[in-house]
Amino acid sequence: MAGKSGRSINNVPENPMKHIIFSWEGILVILFILVNIFCASFSEFYNMKSVLRQMPVYLAEVFMMFPMAYILVLGEIDISVGAIVCLSATLSCMVCNTNAPFIVVVLTALVVGALCGAVNGFILTRFKELPPMIVTLATQIIFRGIAEVTLGAGGSIAITNTDGFRAIGGKVGNIPYILFLVLILGVLFAIFLGKSTFGRRTYAIGTNRVAAYYAGVHVEKIRFIIYTVMGLMSGLCAVFLVSSSYGANTTTGNGFEMDAIAMAVFGGISSTGGKGNLAGGIISAFIIVCLRVGLGQKNVNAQVILLIIGVLLVAAVALPNIIGDVKKAVAMKKN
């Protein structure tokens, strides 16, 4: 019809294999193998069994990395999640101590988490001008404050009936249930982010919010859902955390937001929005878990472990950029 010159535009993507091998995910896989080789030779106690044994506590945090990745893709941040974990762990422990059925306890944790997330989402979508960082900073203080008030003096609660939590902390052979759950949810979240219309719209919002809105994307609805799911997953994290501590206290979940963000960013998800995928996030989560377990088993000073993670984090983002710059400069020279 209108096309006069009948230009032809290619619509076949390049060979995807090339992308995978040279991508950040490819590097992460290699890094994962290297970290394991390093840890195994570094510590005599580092083996499959001990890693699987220690994994569950770390994996609980990985639950939060999934929705955090979505939030980062949006170009936003949620630093209240550690406090949400605290609050939902506290309240579910309280419900547990009323001898409620275990399913009710789990539901409490999930619902409380989702509600907290929804509060974040509500404020952020009602007052779009507010930066997420400051809102979630305030709610972080509030959620933990509520937990402090609920826990009262003493600031700690223990569950009297540990059966349910003991059960979900169980294993198939050596493999803890939580590993299956993390993998299943990880794949679901990853596919959903990468392949679904919801995911595509999330990327659109993260890349150009205004254009996405003009193109009919329900920006605020999507943000609300993501923050709510963030809360929900924090609730799930709380459930598994309680299954390893049989209780909650005012410091429960402290600093988890940073861990979740670090895992996601190390996995190549840009904090400026619109970039990265969850496959990288999942691999990086396992790298960090293995590294922490391995170094921990040699009783390396905890601060030194943090230092190493800090260096890795900075290097993971800086190196590709530097290499890219150098490559560009070389290419320019050639031209």
Add this chain to the structure above:
Amino acid sequence: MEKKSVIKKITGSREALLAIIVVVLFAVVTVISPSFLTPKSLMEMLKNNAVTMVMSLGMLCVMLVGGIDISIMSTLALSGMSIGMLLKYGHITSTLLAFIIAMAIGIACGLVVGLVISRANVPPIIATMGFMYIYRAMGYLVSHGGEWASAAALGEFKNFATTSFLGINKVIWVILVCYVVFFFFMKWTRTGRRIYAVGSNASAAQVSGINVKNINLLVYVIMGFLAGLGGALQVSVYASAMPDMQYGGEMDVIAACVIGGVSMSGGRGTVVGAFLGSIILATIAKALPLVGISSLWQNMIKGVIILVVVVINVVLQRIADKNALKGREM
């Protein structure tokens, strides 16, 4: 007409709105606890919040270019702990030298952060998160894994915070000087305006021949410098240096700036705003125990107040915008 324009001026300026909030806050606290509004109490408040107040100036610069720095309290701990240990083991005794060393360490830390951000294009939140761990760990290492430098070990240095100059505590002088210098710097110097320019539109700044990378570097160096200064102040004010000083305190500094109307996406924010923002936070911290709120509830109420203040700010801004539209002739 005259009256209208005055109202318009007030509702149009974020700082004026904030000043109103500060006045209201002061009034409420004073009604409940009259001793709040005494010079001594206010001076104490400033002194006890010197670190946050001084560092929010650096955060202002960082946030103006659209960045953020959450490594500052680790830098503070590293620099504070370093001079603490130097003083403790008698390597230095001069107060001035201690301040200079702390600031130099801060500048070095800021320089590294700035280089990583401006030259390797690492997003600020990520880079500073990494350095938050790194500098804090270095602080621990400097302290031989957990030694403290306590009052007795600090010698003359700790007297800095207890002595006065012209009747005003030296710590408060430091705050005053910092704010005056920064007010001048941000408003009247070319470099100060360039910080705004880069934050407002980095690619335009590039085109007008501003070295964007260097400005980016500069703000983190300034931040580092103030974090180093903050380290020295912290050690001096509380007469003790511990490696976990101000753990998590960066959020207070960021909150002070945001409450003060500094935009997190860059370009917007003033020294006056940063001042008012940190005063609001300081008032909350000072007032909550004063007005007799149970300790258990204090954290939660602090969170609620922060949230309410930022939301009120938005709502007032919206009303102001709407009124401005209503005034338009059709």
Add this chain to the structure above:
Amino acid sequence: ADDKKDDTKTEAAAGDSAKDKKIALVGKAAGNAFFEIAAKSFQETVEAEGGEVQVVYPETATADAQIKVLDNLISQDFDAICISANDVNALQAKLEEAMDEGIKVSSFDSAPNKDSREIFVNQAGTKEVAQALMDAVLDISGGEGQFAILSATSQSANQNAWIDAMKTIMEGDDKYSKLELVDVVYGDDEPQKSTDQTAALLQNYKDLKVICAPTTVGIAAAAKYLQDNGSSCKLTGLGLPSEMQEYTGDDDSHSCPYFYLWDMQGLGKLSAYTTIALINGDITGAKDDKFTAGDLGDYTVTEADDGGTEVVLGAPLKFDTSNIEEMAKLY
């Protein structure tokens, strides 16, 4: 120098009762000078007995972080874990797991609940500490007037136990009847917040005579504030001599006449011997078990307030102008 001699003697006498034993000592968090002293003495004692000690700190002062540490330790072949718990309840699952694996679990400084441990080495009995503090308040206030408590966090188990015990003591004896506890505030172990809280106490209670701060960070911050302001309100509590040296004195220019702390070195040593005794089966952690703690002498396991068992080191030490200078060099 005397101490050293004693140590070598002990070694010769008790021999190598901890030969080839590996013990992990878990702290609350790195960067606590106070804990370092106990840890060092623990380590020296065990090493003198031929064993090996690994001191491990979690990355933050939370139970979550300690759980990760414990997980890690259980995977290694430790004979015993001695822990200062960040939370009473949260470590139960992991510590039970450790005990199931045959690792002996003792605790010191801050106890996990009774099911999570075999024994607790108590630095000073809760009642003794509370009694000492109450008497100090009574003494410093001159027998009557208002006093307040500046604690760490509302959740810290030790502090709460002492405060509760203080209240009980006050109610139980007429001589305290003229004292009025006006407020209990929390400085979260942050100098800044502790200072705010101290200032608020002074502003709100003009006649406040004494502040009792049973926490090292709190007492130092309060001491500095009171001294800098030349306040007539005095201070006592639990503190670290090196931190408090500047503020300790009987005259008006010092804010703290005297304060207490226990013998941290002794605590480390007793914990070490207790743990070794557990490993060697000399005790099981049951009530009325008896054992010899090297040169510290004989100890008997008693029932603790929480229903578990404990070994009590002794009464808290008093620090005043007579000994502060000397003690400040030690801790």
Add this chain to the structure above:
Amino acid sequence: MSNILQGKEEYFTLIQKYSHYQPVGRMIEYNQIKGKGGERAVSEYVLELKGITKIFPGVKALNNVQFQLKPGEVHALMGENGAGKSTFIKVITGVHKAEEGEMFLNGQKVDFKGPKDAQEAGIAAVYQHPTSYPHLTVAENIFMGHEIIKHHMIQWKEMNQEANKYLGELDADFDATAEMGTLSVAQQQMVEIAKALSTNAKIIILDEPTAALTRNESEKLYTLVDKLKENGVSIIFISHRFEDMYRLASRVTVFRDSQYIGTYDVNGITNADLIKAMVGREINDLFPKPEVKLGDEMLRIEHLSRTGFFKDVSFNVRAGEIVGLTGLVGAGRTEVMEAVSGITHPDEGKVFLEGKEVYIKTPSEAMEKGIILLPEDRQKQGLVMSWGLGRNVTLPIISKYAKCGFNDEKSERELSKKLLEEVDTKAVDIFQPASSLSGGNQQKVVVAKALAQEMKVVIMDEPTKGVDVGAKAEIYAIMGDLAKKGYAIILISSEMPEILGMSDRIVVMCNGRKTGELNRGEATQEGILELSMEKSTGKGTK
């Protein structure tokens, strides 16, 4: 090395080919100088570029182009979208570094390391995409990079005075202390020009300065350019509007497909020739308005108001009809249509779609009901710039092509390829990021969005802003096709020929109110102008 030589050869052949466009007198001078010593110390050109080649990853944006600028002349630079005009400008000002070629300023070979060098050498540019600082004041915007400084202090008062002087010259209706972000696009454009003036540049480059301006404002600009010319300033002027060129330029250089085509005297060239030079083919009918039998009423708005933006606006549009909505910039046209399509919300009034009253809260709801708005700012509102073209086109409709919430990438790709070809986008593949396209091609991608789904009402806000004549014709053709298919079309535009050429009916707005409605037959330029100026005296005070 060989490349450069080859370039030189080509350059000389080109010189020969187009030498007849050079005024003879000057030609002699040139030869004389050359004959004298070989080295040219003085040149008749203030600015001369030779053999410029600029390569972006995957795109040769400039291929061996040349350019000469005489002192005091206004030289138009024209060409299709993506021909490389803006890139060429950026090479001149040192924003981009050319891979090959050389540049002479007053006969001296220069090599700018960055924009600052160019500024110091007396070259100022107003770039196509505004480079302003929204949070700073107008004065600061003008003086950024060369602030007035005494005793290391910025002299605010002096700077404001100076800035107001320049603004006065431009007849601007705002103050130097106003915040840039609160100004309208046209006002911002003026600031950009004032900025160029403030550097006292000898060469001023204006990249599509009129794209965002209405006729009136363009007139102001013309006067200004004339004044500058009198003062001996040489000007390079890029525009897609022929009227600009005829009104201002004495010579015109045409680029096509990254290559230099020729330099012509404006007096000696016809419209048709120029179009042919630019597009490489002839365009017979710029406004292919089809005769369509109008159907039922599709959209009607009644007494629509939004405080501060527009008041009591009513009109309707029928199936197959193109309604032009025109007026001065800031008349509130965009706001009315944004309120209709759910982007903002009206305070009062009703919207009827096919006779039924509708309440539209979001753009997505509007699209579900069959109303789509193609926004005017394609960079900020229209496109996700870092995304591929294909994804941009399908963004509004992904859910329709999804299976159980998951994207069907294959059919999505096919669809976007089809649509992009339909609007004749010049692109390598559908994965090419939108940011790498030229303005006109970006606009085509935006238009393609409207074709992606069945629509009842299509609202096009300035669809040809900054679009070359060839692409314009194509966009008009698409518009005609849509009308034939029975779409109701609302065309917001400030370009009179376009409004007159394409609309069945013309609604004119002024200062937030509808001031008139004209039928195709009765509308004239003067009539529209009169309506759009009516009460406009009160506007613009901020």
